[in-house]
Amino acid sequence: MQEQVCLIGFDEPEISVLKQRISGRVIAHPSLPGFRVEDGLLYVDNEQGGWQSRVDRVIFHGIFEEDAELFVALALWGGPCFPGPLGMLACRDKHACLVRVLSQTRFPGRGRGYVPAGSVVNLKTEQVAKWGNWHCGENKARIQGEWCAEYSSTLEPFYPGEAVRVVLLGEDVLQIRLAGDDWLKSIHDPSADFMEVHADLADDTRALARYFDLPVIANDYIVGEDGTKYLLEVNHIPNVTRFPLIWERYVALVTDWCASA
Structure with missing residues (x-):
């Protein structure tokens, strides 16, 4: 049947x-x-x-x-x-997911913060505020000085450097150089393209995929000018249609999964 x-x-x-x-x-x-x-x-x-x-x-x-x-x-x-519902449930709230991820990644960075809605902070250095549960560059702002949080937000230092995405599809790992005209880099910019995979970022992505028990995952990192790496966020349901190569590998992965006992 x-x-x-x-x-x-x-x-x-x-x-x-x-x-x-x-x-x-x-x-x-x-x-x-x-x-x-x-x-x-x-x-x-x-x-x-x-x-x-x-x-x-x-x-x-x-x-x-x-x-x-x-x-x-x-x-x-x-x-x-x-993917498995437990992994999706663990990642669905971005703030809670970030806390879990920072406990596991090799590249947690430094100086993360959190401000409840309505709080006012006075930041001496430039930081990035993130709120809500959406991706694709939404609900983010570069801030410095006095700032009032309309929504509960995480804070992270603004890391200068190259933005990359490491995508795991089953056993395959691919890396994409993100691009954009401003500080918000994305896979959707026409100039975003594949690049050589950093072995340590691939290992970190595999480890986080095992931690969440997710067969498909995409991690966004910054590679600093001095080579230091910082994990920005985990995408538990990453875009798989932007690049034909990723889409074909994704289709093969789910097709084989459907054929398994």
Whole structure:
């Protein structure tokens, strides 16, 4: 009997590619579907609405405001999920994830801080404030002097140097030089491209992937002008479509996972 696989968080044409490569019936939802766990079985909405269907495997990819409830349900279900719900749940809150990451990475940097919403700080050196749970350069600001935190925020020194992303896909590790016209560097800038992998950053990324038990992870680092390295953040659901090479390796990874017993 063929398994029924549920894709959550993918857009077209990624859904079409995965449906062609995965054997069995595939239900796909670009956004969070309705779901329930009952008697050890997972049910999700059908694509066209109506009754919910039981699914045997879930492939999740995306960041949604209310996705933590789904991760709890997936963990209680205990069925095959890519990536694992415990790792996604541990990383979902960016501030809590950062605390966990800094306890494990070889490159924690120095002088991190935290300010609750409404607090006023007077910073002698330039720092970066980060708030919220979104990525892609959002909810960040370079600050110095007096600053009032509208939202609870972490603080980190502004590290000059080269911004890089180290991406782990199963056993493969790739490194990308981030780019941009201002201090906010991104994989989405047209000039962002692959570069030689730093062995120590690859080892650090593998260690953090093992810690969170995540098969796909992307870590953002700064490589300082003197060669010193600093971990900025962990992306537990990293972009896999910006570069065709990463997308092909991701598709192969999840296709092989679906074919496993």
